[in-house]
Amino acid sequence: MKHKYALKIQYLGTTFSGSQIQPAQRTIQSEIEHAINILTKENNKTVFSGRTDAGVHALSQIVHFDTEQEINKRKFVYSLNALLPDEISVKGFAKVDEFFHSQKSARYRWYRYIINNTSHKSILLRNISLHIPEKLNVQEMHSALSYLNGHHDFSSFKSSNTDNPATHCNILYSSCRNFSGIIYIDLIANRFLYNMVRTITGTLIEIGGCKYTAEHMADVLEAKNRKCAGPTADARGLTLMSVGYDERYNLKEIMNTEAINEQNVLCKAS
Structure with missing residues (x-):
């Protein structure tokens, strides 16, 4: 049975060649997938809410991936952050339904x-x-x-x-x-x-x-x-400050804290 999970990641993009995987380049996606695959022992592929260029940062980038495993949230996030370089941090983790897509579901x-x-x-x-x-x-x-x-x-x-x-x-x-x-x-x-x-x-x-x-x-x-x-x-x-999704995806627990604190900005956008 396939399980789908969403990650909220934060990164400083200064030393990376963008978020998207590129041959022989150090990217955010390559680092994330490498760490996930070590933990799951699978060949997991990630999908980002959108690509960011070399040097661009993210306070709240949303990424999803599928796996055959039922994941223990606390242990997985702790282990993932231990494997990731200092410029990348997993700030949130949630199980999502099969219809969620980090890019296509974004509002x-x-x-x-x-x-x-x-x-x-x-x-x-x-x-x-x-x-x-x-x-x-x-x-x-x-x-x-x-x-x-x-x-x-x-x-x-x-x-x-x-x-x-x-x-x-x-x-x-x-x-x-x-x-x-x-x-x-x-x-x-x-x-x-x-x-x-x-x-x-x-x-x-x-x-x-x-x-x-x-x-x-x-x-x-x-x-x-x-x-x-x-x-x-x-x-x-x-x-990239935040990415918004419909409430049905139940991602409130990994919402960007600064986005919540700046509700006046997001309310005007909704």
């Missing part, structure tokens, strides 16, 4: 981009943020995001280095906030295109730096042309 993804907008670099934030010492106009950046809310063709913010023909997404919530010089750009959508968040961020940085006004974002969106958007922002500032 939304929440990404956050962090900019250190203080005059000095931060040692603690250096691997999870982009340092821009020149003051950015956060109010203008926040206003620019309003043009992206809702269902649109996001071709202008899609990397040209992808064969995926999809261009439409539904942004459920967006915000740009400044806390003591640290800027948080939050985007929640049903899905994201390849490099979409980082390209939106690159465009916002241009707007925040007064190269353009907030209305420029509307023009870029309407153009449906990648050349009209700003540069792709550095991967280090991007974190």
Whole structure:
């Protein structure tokens, strides 16, 4: 009898070649599968809620896998974390039904981009943020995001280095906030295109730096042309914060704690 389990994993992506398995590369998926297979003595394959690029982090990435075994939760998580490198941690574990799929069952993804907008670099934030010492106009950046809310063709913010023909997404919530010089750009959508968040961020940085006004974002969106958007922002500032699923999958016990604490963000997105 097959059993299906979901993991909530957290990782610092700085030293990895992305989340997805690649030949002769160190990836999050290869590390996770290696550790799981040692414990189950099977050839288990994992499915992630979505791929993250090299250098991108996750506070709450959801992964599922099938196994022939009935797993003891406490013992399995403890052993899994002992086998995984320091940059990866399993933060939650739950048994799910046969219909659950970490990618296809997801209702939304929440990404956050962090900019250190203080005059000095931060040692603690250096691997999870982009340092821009020149003051950015956060109010203008926040206003620019309003043009992206809702269902649109996001071709202008899609990397040209992808064969995926999809261009439409539904942004459920967006915000740009400044806390003591640290800027948080939050985007929640049903899905994201390849490099979409980082390209939106690159465009916002241009707007925040007064190269353009907030209305420029509307023009870029309407153009449906990648050349009209700003540069792709550095991967280090991007974190997958949370992935949302219907209540029927009973994943509340492994929900991202920060997501629960920021219910105002998720309520606006629902």
